[in-house]
Structures are given as C-alpha cells and as structure tokens.
Amino acid sequence: MTIDLRPARSGNPPAADVPPPRGGWRSRLARLDLRASPYLFVSPFFLVFLAFGVFPLGFTLWVSLHEWGLASGTRKWVGLDNFSYLLGDADFWHATVNTIGIFVLSTVPQLLLALALAAALDRKMRASTFFRIGMVAPMVTSTAAVAIVFTQLFDRDYGLTNWLIGLVGADPIDWQASRGWSWVAVATMVNWRWTGYNALIFLAAMQAIPRDLYEAAAIDGASRLRQFWQITVPMLRPTILFAVIVSTIGGLQLFTEPALFGVGSANRMDGGSLHQFQTITMYMFDNAFGEDRYGYAATVSWALFVMIIAFSLLNFLFVRRTGGAR
Amino acid sequence: MRTFRRKSTRPATPSAPSRSLAFGPTRGTRRAVAVVLAGLLTGGALTACGGGDDKGGGAGGGGPVELTVDIFGEFGYDELYKQFEASHPNVKIKQRKVSTLDDYKPRLQQWIATNSGAGDVVALEEGILPLYMQQPGKFVNLYDHGGRELQNSYLPWKWQMGVTPDGKQLVGLGTDIGPLAMCYRKDLFEKAGLPSKRDEVGKLWPTWDAFLDTGLKFRDKVPDTKWLDGPAALLRTTVLQNAGSGPGYSYFDKSNALVFETNPAVKSAFDTVLKFEQNKLTSGMQIFTPPWQTALKRDTFATLPCPSWMLGGIKEFAGDSGKGKWDVAPIPGGAGYWGGSWLAVPKQSKHPKEAAELAKFLTNPQGQVAAFKSKNTFPSSPQAQQDAAVSGSTDPYFGDAPTGKIFSQMAAQVKPVHLGPKNEDVRQVVENVLIAVGQGKVKPEEAWAKAVEEVKKTAR
Numbered sequence: 001m002t003i004d005l006r007p008a009r010s011g012n013p014p015a016a017d018v019p020p021p022r023g024g025w026r027s028r029l030a031r032l033d034l035r036a037s038p039y040l041f042v043s044p045f046f047l048v049f050l051a052f053g054v055f056p057l058g059f060t061l062w063v064s065l066h067e068w069g070l071a072s073g074t075r076k077w078v079g080l081d082n083f084s085y086l087l088g089d090a091d092f093w094h095a096t097v098n099t100i101g102i103f104v105l106s107t108v109p110q111l112l113l114a115l116a117l118a119a120a121l122d123r124k125m126r127a128s129t130f131f132r133i134g135m136v137a138p139m140v141t142s143t144a145a146v147a148i149v150f151t152q153l154f155d156r157d158y159g160l161t162n163w164l165i166g167l168v169g170a171d172p173i174d175w176q177a178s179r180g181w182s183w184v185a186v187a188t189m190v191n192w193r194w195t196g197y198n199a200l201i202f203l204a205a206m207q208a209i210p211r212d213l214y215e216a217a218a219i220d221g222a223s224r225l226r227q228f229w230q231i232t233v234p235m236l237r238p239t240i241l242f243a244v245i246v247s248t249i250g251g252l253q254l255f256t257e258p259a260l261f262g263v264g265s266a267n268r269m270d271g272g273s274l275h276q277f278q279t280i281t282m283y284m285f286d287n288a289f290g291e292d293r294y295g296y297a298a299t300v301s302w303a304l305f306v307m308i309i310a311f312s313l314l315n316f317l318f319v320r321r322t323g324g325a326r
Numbered sequence: 327m328r329t330f331r332r333k334s335t336r337p338a339t340p341s342a343p344s345r346s347l348a349f350g351p352t353r354g355t356r357r358a359v360a361v362v363l364a365g366l367l368t369g370g371a372l373t374a375c376g377g378g379d380d381k382g383g384g385a386g387g388g389g390p391v392e393l394t395v396d397i398f399g400e401f402g403y404d405e406l407y408k409q410f411e412a413s414h415p416n417v418k419i420k421q422r423k424v425s426t427l428d429d430y431k432p433r434l435q436q437w438i439a440t441n442s443g444a445g446d447v448v449a450l451e452e453g454i455l456p457l458y459m460q461q462p463g464k465f466v467n468l469y470d471h472g473g474r475e476l477q478n479s480y481l482p483w484k485w486q487m488g489v490t491p492d493g494k495q496l497v498g499l500g501t502d503i504g505p506l507a508m509c510y511r512k513d514l515f516e517k518a519g520l521p522s523k524r525d526e527v528g529k530l531w532p533t534w535d536a537f538l539d540t541g542l543k544f545r546d547k548v549p550d551t552k553w554l555d556g557p558a559a560l561l562r563t564t565v566l567q568n569a570g571s572g573p574g575y576s577y578f579d580k581s582n583a584l585v586f587e588t589n590p591a592v593k594s595a596f597d598t599v600l601k602f603e604q605n606k607l608t609s610g611m612q613i614f615t616p617p618w619q620t621a622l623k624r625d626t627f628a629t630l631p632c633p634s635w636m637l638g639g640i641k642e643f644a645g646d647s648g649k650g651k652w653d654v655a656p657i658p659g660g661a662g663y664w665g666g667s668w669l670a671v672p673k674q675s676k677h678p679k680e681a682a683e684l685a686k687f688l689t690n691p692q693g694q695v696a697a698f699k700s701k702n703t704f705p706s707s708p709q710a711q712q713d714a715a716v717s718g719s720t721d722p723y724f725g726d727a728p729t730g731k732i733f734s735q736m737a738a739q740v741k742p743v744h745l746g747p748k749n750e751d752v753r754q755v756v757e758n759v760l761i762a763v764g765q766g767k768v769k770p771e772e773a774w775a776k777a778v779e780e781v782k783k784t785a786r
Contacts, residue, residue, distance in 0.1 A: 070435050070436070070438070070439030071435045071438065071439065071457045071458060071460070071461075071747075072457065072460040072461065072747060073460060073461035073463075073464075091783065155617070156617075157609075157617070157620075157621070157626065158620065158624075174765060177762075177765035177766075177767060263615060263616050263617060264610075264611060264612065264615050264616075264617045264618075265428075265612060265615070265758075266426045266427070266428040266429075266558065266612040266613070266614070266615055266754070266757075267428040267429070267754050268428075268429065269432075270754070270758060273758040273759070273761040273762040273765060273767065274758070274762045274767055274768070285432070289431075289432030289433075289435045289436060290428075290431065290432055290751065290754075291748075291751045291784060292435070292457065292748075292751075294439075
C-alpha cells in the first residue's frame with residue numbers, strides 16, 4: 001500500500017475547489033498557494049539554469065553570428081557565414097574524428113572494465129571497503145596532476161613507457177607524433193581516472209538487485225557467468241545507460257588531458273604538430289583565444305552542443321535496443 | 327545469512343524489481359527529454375570560461391597599493407621590484423610568470439577582452455603588440471603619465487613601435503631587444519673533435535650552409551646528441567635575419583597583407599630550416615616547453631640560437647649542471663634580432679598612476695641595465711647599451727664570454743622588422759609543419775605547400 005502525498009484535488013473535493021460565496025481572499029490565496037507554490041519550489045533550479053544554461057547558450061549563438069575578435073575588438077555581423085565555413089572546415093572535422101576516436105578508446109574499455117570490477121567487488125571478500133575506496137582514489141586526484149604524470153610516463157626521450165618498450169627490444173614510440181598512439185595515451189589517462197567511478201556506480205546498482213533472483217537461478221543450475229549475463233547485466237540496464245550518457249558528454253568535451261599531453265608544443269591547444277590529438281574543445285579554445293576568432297569559436301561550441309545531444313540520443317537508443325533484443 | 331539480512335532491510339515492495347525492468351514507451355520519451363536536458367546543462371557554453379583573480383589593495387590615494395606584473399619567460403625584474411618598493415613604501419609588487427609566450431597570449435587575451443584579471447603592468451611581446459595596437463583604448467595612454475620624457479632614451483624604432491599609428495597614444499614602453507648570437511656546448515664540441523674556443527667556433531659557420539655542414543660532421547661523431555634544439559627557434563632566427571636585411575617585413579607586408587607565399591625572405595628561411603629537418607639534425611623541440619627544459623639539463627642538443635634573453639633561459643633551466651658547459655659564439659647568416667617586449671598598463675588597472683610609474687621605472691635606462699645584469703635581456707635604450715655594466719659585461723656562466731661586446735656589436739647592426747597582427751598565428755603553424763617534417767609525418771618536398779595551405783587558413 002503506498003501513500004499518496006499529492007494534494008487531493010480530485011476525488012474528495014476540499015473547500016478550496018468550491019468557489020466561496022463572498023470575501024474569499026483567504027481561499028483565493030490558498031488556491032494560489034496550491035497552484036503556484038510547486039513552481040516556486042522548483043524555481044531555484046530553473047533560475048540557475050536560466051542564468052548559467054540558457055543565457056550562455058543564447059549568447060553563444062549571438063556571438064556565433066558575428067566576426068568577433070577579442071584582441072582586435074572586431075565585431076561584425078556575418079549571419080550564417082561561420083556555420084557554412086564550419087561545414088567545410090577540414091580542421092574542425094579532423095578534431096571531431098580525434099574526439100570520437102579518443103572517446104571510443106576510453107569509454108568502451110572503461111565501461112567493460114568497470115563492469116568486471118564491480119562484479120568482482122560484489123562478492124563477499126575481506127577488506128571490501130578498502131578495495132571499494134581504492135577504486136575511487138583516482139577520482140580525488142586532480143586532472144592536471146594525472147595528465148602531468150602520465151605525460152611524463154609517455155615522454156618520447158625519457159619516459160617510463162618507452163623504457164619498458166625498449167626492454168622488450170621494440171623501437172621507442174613518439175607518442176605525440178603518431179595519431180593513433182597519442183589517442184591511446186590520452187585514453188589511458190581518462191580510463192585511469194574514471195574506471196573506478198563507473199565501477200562504484202555499477203556496484204551500487206548491483207547491490208540493489210534482489211538476491212533471490214540469483215538463488216532461484218542457482219537452483220535452476222545457472223553458472224556464475226550465466227547469472228552475470230542473464231540477471232546482473234539486464235538489471236543494470238538503466239545504470240549502464242546513465243554511465244554511457246555521462247561518458248558521452250564528458251568524452252566529447254575532453255580538454256584537460258589532451259591539452260596537457262601536448263607538453264612539447266609551445267601552443268598547447270595545437271594538440272601536436274599536425275593536430276594529432278586536438279579535440280573539439282581545444283580547437284574551440286584555440287580559435288577563441290589564440291587566433292582571435294571568438295565568433296567562429298562560438299560556432300564550434302554550438303556544433304559541439306548539437307553533437308552531444310545527437311550522440312546521447314544515439315547511445316540511448318543503442319543501449320535500449322541491445323537490451324530489448326535480449 | 328547475507329541474503330537474509332538484505333531481504334529484511336528491504337521494504338516489502340513486490341513491484342520494485344519489475345518496475346525497474348519495465349521500459350514502456352512513455353518512460354522512453356521522458357528519458358529522451360531528460361537526455362536532452364542533461365545535454366543542455368552541460369553543453370558547450372563558451373562564456374562560462376574565464377574569471378580573473380581579485381587584486382587586493384586599497385583604492386588610490388596614499389593607501390596601500392598592490393601592483394601585479396604579468397610577464398612570460400625571463401625578464402629579470404626581481405631586484406628592481408625591491409628597489410621600487412623601497413622608494414614607494416605603500417606599494418607591494420606581485421609578479422605572475424608564464425613560461426612560454428604562446429601560453430601567455432591566450433590568458434592576456436581573456437583579461438583584456440573581459441576587462442578583468444590583467445595585471446597592472448603587462449608585458450607585450452613584439453608579436454603580440456601589433457594585435458593590441460588595433461584597440462589601444464584598452465590601454466592607458468602613457469603620454470598622460472609623463473611617458474614623453476623617456477623618448478630620447480630609446481632606439482627610435484623601438485619607441486615608434488610602442489606608439490599608435492596616429493601618434494596620439496603611447497601604448498607601451500620598450501624593454502629589451504634580442505640581438506642574436508649562437509650558444510653551443512663546449513664539452514660536446516670537444517667530444518666531436520670540433521674547435522671549442524668561441525673565436526674559432528664563429529669561423530666554422532659564416533653562413534647557415536656552413537652551420538649545416540658542421541652539424542653533419544658533429545652528427546657523425548656524436549650520434550646520440552642532436553645538433554639543434556628544434557626547427558622553431560631556427561625559423562624565427564632566419565626569418566627575422568632575412569626580413570631585416572631584406573624588405574623589412576616577413577609574413578605580412580607593411581599594410582598587413584599576407585605575403586607568406588611571395589616574400590623571398592620567408593621562402594629562403596623556410597628552405598634553410600627544412601634542410602636541417604631533412605637531415606634529422608634537430609630534436610624537434612620548442613623553446614621554454616617542459617621537454618626543452620629537461621633537455622637543457624642533458625646532452626640532448628649541442629647548439630641553440632641565442633637572442634640575448636635566451637642566456638637567462640639557459641641559466642634558469644640548465645642550472646648548475648650547465649655551468650661552464652655552454653658558451654656564446656656569433657650567429658651564422660648576418661645581423662638580426664629576435665624578440666623584445668614592451669610594458670603597457672591596461673585601462674582596467676585600479677592604480678594606473680602607480681602602474682605607469684612602475685612601468686617607467688622598469689624600462690628606464692637604469693632599469694634596463696639592471697634587467698640585463700639579472701637575465702641578459704639586452705637594453706633597447708642606447709644609454710643603457712653604452713653603460714659599462716652592459717657593454718663591458720662578461721658572463722661567468724658562459725665561460726666569461728664577453729656577452730656585452732657580442733650583443734652590442736650585433737645590436738648596432740639590426741634593422742627593425744614589421745610584424746602583422748596575425749604574425750604569431752602564422753609563425754605557429756609554420757613551425758608545426760617543420761616539426762612534423764622532423765617527425766616523419768610530412769614529406770620534405772610537400773612541406774612548403776602544406777605550410778602555405780595552413781598559413782592561408784590561419785590568416786583568413
């Protein structure tokens with residue numbers, strides 16, 4: 001039996017719904033209270049959202065319709081010119097491919113690993129709290145610190161990774177010069193930082209799965225692995241959906257790791273000599289504050305915004321479809 | 327046991343598991359809306375960036391004043407700040423330093439554009455100054471603060487570059503110029519069997535071709551060390567040399583039209599650098615970046631084009647381990663300078679009077695002499711250049727090299743080079759193409775075409 005906490009408007013009509021014969025400012029106030037106060041209660045969020053979400057979006061759109069230079073002070077209306085240039089801008093699409101490449105290299109292994117880790121931690125074990133806290137330790141280190149340490153590990157001349165590769169007898173890798181390897185290096189940083197976080201979320205969801213389902217399956221003779229795929233994963237579907245969407249949003253906005261990885265470029269926003277690991281946000285930043293094209297940078301950020309929505313919807317449909325086809 | 331406990335803590339809601347499995351169409355659409363909202367919340371919002379830090383200090387008058395000075399690289403002002411604070415007891419000076427110029431540029435741009443966050447005195451490098459000359463209104467007119475009296479203590483062209491084209495506003499006061507020399511590692515030269523005394527070393531390379539040949543000889547003897555740090559420093563040096571001795575401009579002509587493709591001064595400099603990249607004679611680094619700083623402490627490269635201020639960088643990053651190893655010889659390819667800055671006071675400064683006072687103090691001839699003593703930033707003031715402390719100076723770090731003489735002789739020959747507002751952007755992309763050649767990612771024969779393509783995009 002659940003308790004209905006909503007104000008009873010239908011069913012048993014209270015006095016407020018019946019227009020009082022006269023005077024009635026109190027009842028009118030009461031009615032206003034009933035109608036308006038829910039909106040008042042949720043309004044702080046929407047006010048903040050308006051100030052920090054809608055306004056910047058609108059302003060960015062306004063800027064994107066101009067040739068706008070911060071350093072030169074230029075401000076000229078150009079209509080949709082920036083958008084039409086964007087469609088044919090090879091550098092923008094190059095950055096898009098980089099971003100998606102790094103996103104795939106970081107999200108897919110990360111979520112699979114997180115799932116496996118969560119399943120391992122869901123068992124009964126000694127010092128489980130220690131391990132669970134250990135999972136989130138990378139989260140509390142600053143992104144910049146992570147990026148700086150990993151960039152040293154991936155250093156061309158004096159890096160630990162190349163030293164290890166040298167022990168095996170292979171040639172050292174110029175991590176910043178090769179497009180594929182630079183993606184791997186950046187994705188490694190992202191994975192290191194976020195795998196534990198996702199594992200913890202999966203773990204929390206796993207613990208909410210009723211144990212009797214497993215017991216029943218065990219009685220029916222289902223193996224551990226079968227239980228995992230047939231019970232755990234389907235029950236986690238909403239959580240996986242959440243993790244995928246958050247990773248998509250984060251992945252498409254990747255900035256700090258690749259920017260700090262470009263340690264050898266005098267201009268860190270380059271993302272390598274041929275933009276091997278320049279992400280969309282870096283391209284946007286370089287346009288706004290490097291090449292003094294604030295208007296075009298606004299266009300890029302709008303394109304990124306549309307892309308994030310499209311990708312999130314796509315992922316959402318994909319995860320739902322694969323779940324549904326089970 | 328565990329299962330039992332779990333069951334007992336869970337309220338009896340038989341519908342709970344089935345509800346989380348149910349995925350009706352209405353839930354789906356609602357979720358889709360939520361996805362869009364989540365996107366809206368976190369989506370690209372350019373305007374959210376920025377935010378400067380709050381500068382303390384009272385408002386004007388005789389109260390305490392805190393002045394912030396923004397610089398990049400090495401300026402050598404620490405002693406001067408103390409002197410200024412001693413003569414102005416109410417002033418406290420804070421310096422913020424960014425190591426590379428290309429990292430400094432976007433910060434400055436945000437500060438100036440948003441009218442907040444900039445220091446009270448900011449350094450404008452020769453590549454950045456033309457950009458801000460387009461909106462001088464963002465800076466205090468130093469003529470209003472007695473700037474004119476300093477005019478005769480500067481090289482005329484250095485002074486003129488700090489004045490708006492209409493001659494009405496003094497935006498920046500010149501600090502240093504960067505007459506060129508070549509730094510080299512004595513110990514590595516000895517290892518390669520090359521002469522290591524600076525007079526003999528200078529005779530090895532009257533031209534860049536001779537410098538290349540010496541590099542090839544060096545490579546055969548010491549294969550683990552590269553000849554040069556990277557193409558970037560070499561490109562800047564050669565472009566400025568060619569432009570100074572030739573047309574007086576490089577990537578942009580004096581009306582700021584892009585002439586990258588047609589200016590022979592640029593093409594010949596590019597071809598010179600390309601030869602070094604083709605022969606794998608550089609380690610592909612850019613000055614003042616962390617890998618470059620590390621490399622200075624090791625035997626990564628043997629030579630480095632050295633404008634006077636570069637000596638300060640070597641001392642800073644090579645530290646004690648580099649002492650006595652580096653020396654200074656003449657540069658191949660004739661006269662030239664690279665770099666040099668101006669100090670300006672942004673209009674947003676709360677203490678323009680004191681800031682202008684400080685800028686004048688740091689850039690007057692005595693200030694320039696003190697900065698030279700500290701970090702080898704070579705004075706742009708003739709009086710300071712003739713000061714015995716500059717012209718007669720030797721540097722114990724560089725084996726008592728007569729740095730004053732070397733740089734004074736060079737400074738007397740340099741001719742000014744006009745730089746366009748987009749000079750830095752163009753320079754960066756050309757450097758990147760040359761680095762990519764060294765990485766084996768761009769074929770040498772395609773490098774020029776690639777550079778032209780990139781430059782056109784950047785300068786559009």
